[in-house]
Amino acid sequence: MTIDTQQALFGFALRLGDTSLVLGHRLSEWCGHAPELEEDIALTNIALDLVGHARLWLSLAGEAEGQGRDEDRLAYRRDVFDYRNHLLVEQPNRDFGHTIVRQFLHDAWAVELYERLATSPDAGVAGIAAKALKEVRYHVQHSAEWVIRLGDGTAVSHAKTQEALDRLWPYTGEMFEADAASSALAAAGIAPALADLRATWAARVADTVAEATLTRPADGWMHKGGLRGEHSEHLGYLLAEMQFLPRAYPDAVW
Amino acid sequence: MYTQGLDSKADQGAQPSPRLVTDNDIRFQERIDAEEKIEPRDWMPDGYRRTLVRQIAQHAHSEIVGMLPEGNWITRAPSLRRKVALLAKVQDEGGHGLYLYSAAETLGVSRDELVEQLLAGKAKYSSIFNYPTLTWADIGAIGWLVDGAAIMNQVPLCRCSYGPYARAMIRVCREESFHQRQGYELMLALANGTAEQKRMAQDALNRWWWPSLMMFGPSDDQSAHSAQNMAWKIKRFSNDELRQRFVDATVPQAEFLGLTIPDPDLRLNAETGHYEFGAIDWSEFNEILKGNGPCNRERLEARRKAWDEGAWVREAATAHAAKRAQRHLKNVG
Numbered sequence: 001m002t003i004d005t006q007q008a009l010f011g012f013a014l015r016l017g018d019t020s021l022v023l024g025h026r027l028s029e030w031c032g033h034a035p036e037l038e039e040d041i042a043l044t045n046i047a048l049d050l051v052g053h054a055r056l057w058l059s060l061a062g063e064a065e066g067q068g069r070d071e072d073r074l075a076y077r078r079d080v081f082d083y084r085n086h087l088l089v090e091q092p093n094r095d096f097g098h099t100i101v102r103q104f105l106h107d108a109w110a111v112e113l114y115e116r117l118a119t120s121p122d123a124g125v126a127g128i129a130a131k132a133l134k135e136v137r138y139h140v141q142h143s144a145e146w147v148i149r150l151g152d153g154t155a156v157s158h159a160k161t162q163e164a165l166d167r168l169w170p171y172t173g174e175m176f177e178a179d180a181a182s183s184a185l186a187a188a189g190i191a192p193a194l195a196d197l198r199a200t201w202a203a204r205v206a207d208t209v210a211e212a213t214l215t216r217p218a219d220g221w222m223h224k225g226g227l228r229g230e231h232s233e234h235l236g237y238l239l240a241e242m243q244f245l246p247r248a249y250p251d252a253v254w
Numbered sequence: 255m256y257t258q259g260l261d262s263k264a265d266q267g268a269q270p271s272p273r274l275v276t277d278n279d280i281r282f283q284e285r286i287d288a289e290e291k292i293e294p295r296d297w298m299p300d301g302y303r304r305t306l307v308r309q310i311a312q313h314a315h316s317e318i319v320g321m322l323p324e325g326n327w328i329t330r331a332p333s334l335r336r337k338v339a340l341l342a343k344v345q346d347e348g349g350h351g352l353y354l355y356s357a358a359e360t361l362g363v364s365r366d367e368l369v370e371q372l373l374a375g376k377a378k379y380s381s382i383f384n385y386p387t388l389t390w391a392d393i394g395a396i397g398w399l400v401d402g403a404a405i406m407n408q409v410p411l412c413r414c415s416y417g418p419y420a421r422a423m424i425r426v427c428r429e430e431s432f433h434q435r436q437g438y439e440l441m442l443a444l445a446n447g448t449a450e451q452k453r454m455a456q457d458a459l460n461r462w463w464w465p466s467l468m469m470f471g472p473s474d475d476q477s478a479h480s481a482q483n484m485a486w487k488i489k490r491f492s493n494d495e496l497r498q499r500f501v502d503a504t505v506p507q508a509e510f511l512g513l514t515i516p517d518p519d520l521r522l523n524a525e526t527g528h529y530e531f532g533a534i535d536w537s538e539f540n541e542i543l544k545g546n547g548p549c550n551r552e553r554l555e556a557r558r559k560a561w562d563e564g565a566w567v568r569e570a571a572t573a574h575a576a577k578r579a580q581r582h583l584k585n586v587g
Contacts, residue, residue, distance in 0.1 A: 021334075028328045028337075031344055032321040033556065035564020037352055040321070044345040048338060055334045072333045096567045152577060153570025160566070245332035245390055252448050254332040254390075 003184050009064035009122070011084070011181025012191060014074070015227065017057030018085035021075060023106060024050030025238055026093055035096055042142060046103070049135040056128045063124075076246040080236050081229035088171035090226075090235045094164070097157070100146040101164040107140035108204045109175045109197060116192040125190060144208045151212025158213065165209070166217050173222025176201075286487050291417035294360040302486055306416050307361050309488065311368045314354035315379035317347045318372075319553050323387040324396060332390060339436055340393060346429045353425065357418040373558050381539065382465050384547030391444055391451075391458035397437015399459075399466040399504065405430050406500045407470065410490035438507065445511040452512075459508065460516045467531070468539045470497040476536075501529045 003011070027047035034040035058071040089106060093099045114136055117129030150161040176198045178186070185191035209216045225231065245254070278297050285292065292298055321344050328344065331337035355365040371377035382400055387393065408430065411423040444455035471493040474480065483489035491499075505522075508515050519532035542550065 025329060028341060031328055031341070032318075032325040033560040035560070035567035037318065037348060037355075039564075039567075041345055041348040041352065044341055044348065048341040048345065051334060051338050051341065055338070058334075072335075075334055076332075096564065149574040150567070150570050153572075153574045154566070156566050157570030157573075241329050244330050249332075249448065249450055252332075252451050254336055254443060254447075 003180050005184065005188055005190070006064045006066070008181045008184035008188070009125075009190075010061050011179065012185050013057045013061035013064060013125075015084040015086075015179070015181065017054045017061055017071075017074070018083050019089050019106075020050045020057060021054035022083070022085040022235070022238065023089035023103075024048075024054060025242060026089065026091075027099070027103070029093055030099065039096075043099075046139050046142070049132075049139065053128070053132045053135075056131070060124050060128065072246070076243045080231050080239060083226075083229060083231065083235060083239070085226055085231075085235075086171070086174050087223050087226040087232055088168065088174065090232055090238060091168065091171065092234055095160065097150055097160040098164040098168065100143055100150065101161060101168050104140070104143035104147045104208065105168060105172050105205065106175075107136055107143050108201050108208075109172075110136040111140050111204075112197040112201050113192070113194075116197070120190050122190045140204075144204075147208055147214070148212045151209070151214040161212070162214050165214055169217040169219075170221055170223050173219070174224050174226055177224060177227060179227045283485070286415050286485075289487075290415075291420065292415050293417045301482070302488075303361055305483065305486070305488060306419065307358055307363055310354055310358040310361075310419055311363070311371070312378050312380075314351045314358060314368065315372045315377055316383065317351035317354060319379045319383045319557065321347050321351075322553055322556055323383055323385070323549070324393060326387050327390060327393050330390070331393075336440070343397070343433050343436065346433070350422075350426045350429070353422045357422045360418045369561070373554070373561055375545070375554060378543070380469065381542040381547060382469050383553060384542050384550045385461070385465055386549050388461075389454050389458060391441070391454040392462070394437050394440035394444060394455065395458035395462040397433050398441050398507070399437075399462050400469065401430050401434040401437060402504060403466045403469045403500050405434055406496045406503075410496075413487070413490060415487035441511055441513075445513060455511070456513050459513050463516050464534065464538075467497055467501070467534055468536075470494075470500065472536065472539075473534075498528055501531055502527075505529050 024047045027043050027050065030040070030043045031047070032040060034043055054075070055071050058074045062069045062071065062074055086106075088102060091098070091102055111133070114129045114133040117125055118133050120126040120129065147161065150157040152158070176194045178194055182191060182194050186193040206216055246252075279299060282292075282297065282299060282302075292302075324340065324344050324347075328337065328340050331340050355368060358368060359365060368377065372379070387396070405427060408423055408427050412420055412427055414420040414423065441455055441458075444451040471477065474492045474494045477493055480489060480492055484492075505515060505520065517532045519530070521530055522528075523530050541547065545551075
């Protein structure tokens with residue numbers, strides 16, 4: 001299927017916006033419940049950045065679509081099958097180890113992507129990426145440091161973190177999966193081919209995992225479906241909670 | 255956010271009255287009278303130190319516990335703009351907790367000791383956070399009323415005689431006044447919104463009004479150690495004075511919103527220019543202090559759960575830091 005650039009921008013911005021929003025939501029669930037005060041502040045701060053990125057991407061998506069949908073319309077009035085986030089980020093927090101591993105696997109990808117998008121010839125895309133890049137560089141530093149602390153901490157923390165890595169690894173393939181939108185933008189030179197991010201992502205992950213004394217899982221079966229709206233059961237509950245007010249009071253402006 | 259209940263007679267550890275017995279005591283009071291700031295290494299009476307530790311710790315705990323009722327609505331904020339604002343606000347509160355614990359540490363206690371006291375139920379935090387946040391309008395009401403009351407109390411603390419506390423409060427107050435404006439703006443959107451939104455706003459005002467007035471603590475004639483705290487310039491205005499200021503500032507704001515303050519006795523006294531208000535139900539306040547508020551158990555449970563479930567993470571961080579230090583020593587040696 002071929003699509004025009006505006007349609008491709010819509011799809012791509014939706015994918016990045018949804019992924020940022022869902023991950024920001026998951027992190028915000030920690031607010032007030034983190035293992036220590038510094039982490040409460042850090043996780044909330046990262047959630048804040050991610051929801052900020054989501055606003056920018058969803059606004060761009062709305063403009064590209066040209067149907068008058070703004071960031072809130074897109075965030076609050078779409079059901080599960082219209083969400084385009086990666087399955088990785090909708091996985092539940094479970095414990096701090098799962099949260100940190102999920103974050104690191106995503107952050108390492110986001111840095112690679114935003115570095116390339118920051119030089120995109122599309123000014124809208126480049127502007128968002130340049131802003132987000134400053135923040136995701138800090139995010140990956142934070143999550144990588146925690147992966148190392150937990151992996152190379154106690155026997156308990158090592159085991160929990162390895163378990164999280166093993167459990168979440170099959171969700172990493174989707175981040176590099178091309179869809180019609182990303183392929184069209186890559187062909188137009190607006191975005192990188194996502195498969196090209198894999199080598200540098202894998203190198204960064206391998207370094208951190210090794211420093212954390214953890215074992216990198218083998219690449220086997222990978223879960224897919226987020227890009228065509230086939231999600232895990234977790235996303236429905238997340239959206240039910242997030243969208244409650246605009247759905248319950250459809251005429252209200254907040 | 256805020257501290258209260260300090261002046262209740264049940265409080266432990268306060269000095270009943272100033273007894274200027276030593277030269278040190280006299281010199282200390284002279285410095286206070288001259289508006290000099292007391293710094294961590296300066297001599298200070300034990301009672302002054304104890305009062306400050308108790309007050310600053312209570313204030314820090316209130317910030318941390320206060321993250322819970324507001325955090326309750328982050329995942330349900332009705333627009334992305336509101337979500338970002340609420341995340342930023344709750345993050346600010348965590349930051350306030352952090353500087354306040356640091357200010358308390360300058361007086362010779364550790365943050366871990368203070369946190370243990372909180373988790374053991376031995377330390378107080380503002381009772382306002384033992385009320386539930388039931389609708390989105392509660393987030394507006396907390397910003398407008400609770401942060402508004404906190405500011406009334408905290409602006410004078412920027413001139414507190416103890417330097418580290420006064421300096422922490424300058425930053426805290428700047429952020430709180432931003433939160434208060436944000437809360438009011440949220441209420442305004444509801445008050446100007448649909449009939450259902452307006453109902454939500456009125457309901458929140460009904461539930462938060464009286465607890466906000468109680469935040470200033472017992473009335474002056476019931477207050478155990480205001481006089482000593484005033485002499486030490488830890489406190490600058492009495493509970494009743496501050497409460498009156500809050501009522502005078504807030505009633506016109508409610509009128510502008512088109513909301514009704516839930517007090518049939520409220521009226522403007524044309525002669526004094528002040529609003530007179532009805533009697534506060536102190537029995538409710540006292541029950542909450544005793545642990546019988548609607549959310550006392552939930553709040554402490556949530557803090558304990560976070561602490562207990564985070565133990566393996568903190569242990570990992572400590573173990574890793576030790577391993578790193580050892581490797582560093584080996585490399586250097």
